[in-house]
Amino acid sequence: MAYGTTSRKIALVGIGKIARDQHLPALQASDDWDLAATVSRSGAIEGVEAHDDFDAFLTARPDVEVVSLCLPPQPRFDYAKKALLARRHVMLEKPPGQTLAEVHELERLAAKQGVTLYATWHSRMAAGVAAAKSRLVERVVQSLRITWKEDVRKWHPGQEWVFAPGGMGVFDPGINALSILTEILPEPVHLVSAELEFPENRDTPIAARLEFTGNVGAVFDWRQEGPQTWDIEIETNKGSIALRDGGARIEVDGAEQKLLDHPGEYPSLYARMAQLVANRESEVDLAPMIHVADAMTLGRRITVAPFEFDKETT
Structure with a gap:
């Protein structure tokens, strides 16, 4: 089947906030995909065949060749492994797993099974990212500063998994900034120091300060109320470049640049997945x-006030 000629059947696994907010609208707007089933213990989508057991789904629907895993990172490896062993193509929400070793194993298994594995980074698909990358090719980066501050209660209301081991804490959004960083820089950088703030009652950090080679730094914080901040500011030998709103906007020397019409981050991810499956590539x-792993290794731990999703208990 040639890419774009007809739709492929896909299943969404894990019907939570991200699936409803981003994955479902992207699939509904795409000609490449036919949402044939969902798998969730607690959620469903009206008009779509629903399953509450993943093993039973794999057995019952061999015609659904692609699964998109929208689960939290903690259970994702087991689901992805089962899907790959059943020779299904697998699309992973970010971060692709709890650990690097998990994802390396999934990559090995996908290659062995001859199916596609796509570890997605939605922020790389933001409208201004490609423009920033192209402008940096012929410039020397003198400094780069990331400020990524948001309200965990707004974006992850009551989702305790983000503070559990494997949930990554503030690196759940922070890794979006790091995905842009690693996409746009002409030369790679590596972490040299980090400070991680852990609420005294939590297992993952709520804030972080990172310093990399190349005069690159980042501040992540999950306690910001009111306006949210997702900025990357770059000074080069030929002026300044800034990505705002998580990469949705780009400024050059302080002036906002006009961007071409953009389909959106998740529609772009699903278009890329369609290409990968058609070409049998990962x-x-x-x-x-x-x-993130380096930050957990190098980071100096700072204990801060306890955090509860319910403000009345803090």
């Missing part, structure tokens, strides 16, 4: 996750 870039 795409697994772990550079953003390596930076």
Whole structure:
């Protein structure tokens, strides 16, 4: 089947906030995909065949050749492994797993089974990212500063998994910034130091400060209320470049640049997945996750006030 000539059947696994907010609209707007089934213990989508057991789904629907895993990272490896062993193509939400070793094993298994594995980084698909990357090719980066501050209560309401081991804490959004960083820089950088703030009652950090080679730094914080900040500011030998709103906008020397019409981050991911499946190729870039692993290794732990999703209990 040639890419783009007809739709492929796909299943969404894990019907939570990200699936409803991003994956479902992207699939509904795409001619490449036919949402044939969902798998979730607690959620469903009206008009779509629903399953609550993944093993039973794999047995019952061999015609659904692609699964998109929207689960939290903690259970994702087991689901992805089962899907790959059943020779299904697999699309992974970010981060692609709890650990680097998990994803390396999935990559090995996908190659052995002859199916596609796509570790997605949605922020790389933001409208301004490609423009920033192209402008940096002929410039020397003198400094780069990331400021990524948002309200965890708004974006992950009551989702305790983000503070559990494997949930990554503030690196769940922070890895989006790192995915852009590793996409746009002409030369790679590596982490040299980090400070990680852990609420005294939590297992993952709520804030982080990172310093990399090449005069690159980042500040992540999950406690920002009001306006949210997702900025990357770059000074070069030929002026300044800034990505705003998570890469949706680009400024050059302080002036906002007009961008071409953009389909959106998740529609772009699903278009890329369609290409990969058609070509029987995989795409697994772990550079953003390596930076997170390095931060957990090098980071100095700072204990801060306890955090609860319910403000009345803090």
